[in-house]
Amino acid sequence: xxxxxxxxxxxxxxxxxxxxxxxxxxxxxxxxxxxxxxxxxxxxxxxxxxxx
Amino acid sequence: xxxxxxxxxxxxxxxxxxxxxxxxxxxxxxxxxxxxxxxxxxxxxxxxxxxxxxxxxxxxxxxxxxxxxxxxxxxxxxxxxxxxxxxxxxxxxxxxxxxxxxxxxxxxxxxxxxxxxxxxxxxxxxxxxxxxxxxxxxxxxxxxxxxxxxxxxxxxxxxxxxxxxxxxxxxxxxxxxxxxxxxxxxxxxxxxxxxxxxxxxxxxxxxxxxxxxxxxxxxxxxxxxxxxxx
Numbered sequence: 303x304x305x306x307x308x309x310x311x312x313x314x315x316x317x318x319x320x321x322x323x324x325x326x327x328x329x330x331x332x333x334x335x336x337x338x339x340x341x342x343x344x345x346x347x348x349x350x351x352x353x354x
Numbered sequence: 355x356x357x358x359x360x361x362x363x364x365x366x367x368x369x370x371x372x373x374x375x376x377x378x379x380x381x382x383x384x385x386x387x388x389x390x391x392x393x394x395x396x397x398x399x400x401x402x403x404x405x406x407x408x409x410x411x412x413x414x415x416x417x418x419x420x421x422x423x424x425x426x427x428x429x430x431x432x433x434x435x436x437x438x439x440x441x442x443x444x445x446x447x448x449x450x451x452x453x454x455x456x457x458x459x460x461x462x463x464x465x466x467x468x469x470x471x472x473x474x475x476x477x478x479x480x481x482x483x484x485x486x487x488x489x490x491x492x493x494x495x496x497x498x499x500x501x502x503x504x505x506x507x508x509x510x511x512x513x514x515x516x517x518x519x520x521x522x523x524x525x526x527x528x529x530x531x532x533x534x535x536x537x538x539x540x541x542x543x544x545x546x547x548x549x550x551x552x553x554x555x556x557x558x559x560x561x562x563x564x565x566x567x568x569x570x571x572x573x574x575x576x577x578x579x580x581x582x583x584x
Contacts, residue, residue: 309393312454316400316447320555323443327562334569341576 359565366558370551377551380544388541394458399544401451403552404444405473411441411556412476412504412511415483419504422497428571431497434504435487436563440556442480449477460524468521472514479507493574 381399388395418434421427452470453463464470483500490496518525537545 309396309454312397312451313400315450315454316404319443319447319450320559323440324559324562327559327566331562331566331569334566334573338569338573338576341573341580345576345580 359561363558363561363565366554366561370554370558373547373551373554377544377548380540380547385540385544386538391459394455397451397455399548401448401455402545403549404451405448406549407552407556408441408444408448408476409511409515410553411437411444411560412480412507414560415441415504416508419501419508423501428568431501432564432567432571433560434497434501435567436560438480438483438500438504438507439563440559442477442484443559444552444556445473445477445480448473465524467525468517468523469514469525470523472510472517476507476510476514479503479510483507 377399381396385396385399387393414437415434418430418432418437421430422434424430452473456465457463483503486499486503487493487496490499513520517523518527
């Protein structure tokens, strides 16, 4: 009952879980933003080519 | 608008990062050890705030779901997606930290006690909400099914809260109507700061997930438009 090792693993699970979710969210957002930027740039290029 | 959202997320991140070490100090150094359970009781400072945030996330999910069913506006649906997903993460942590305490206190990792069982049902409902979105034939249908499940999940929260009273479960009740506060001042401040850290973290994660949902919607619309113009 006095062991802090036991607690250490518990807290590690909590913070690892939360930080892992935060990192996954950040990476997913960056990936979607990149795809969006590429599509918007392509749409702009296509629009410019259509008007010339 | 985007700039304001970025500032909000940065403020939330800074506040969480600043307060987190304070909470850890108050929990591990300042708060006295409980006489009977000793060090194991300190899981309480994480388990209770995480459970409170899970309940909050379900009520925010309910607001998003009813808002979407009423108005069909995407913003409400983004709030509902974000709160369901973040709520599932927190509910998972409730179901992990609970058994870490239960094993030394009760001698078992899990028991089919009313509060634990109804919390597991909440976890299944939140997982069902995400699955219904992932496997729906259209985003609109997914949003509708998820919104209805969100309302059902919200009905489970008061049942979890009252489960120990209604079914005489063994889960401890520290706070409640008619109960005097059993916590020493050092324990109370650790709990309050820990609660604040988890609420800030919840707000940060919901804001980040809402941004992702909005970007995904814009991407889907652009891809759809590009596909139609071919």
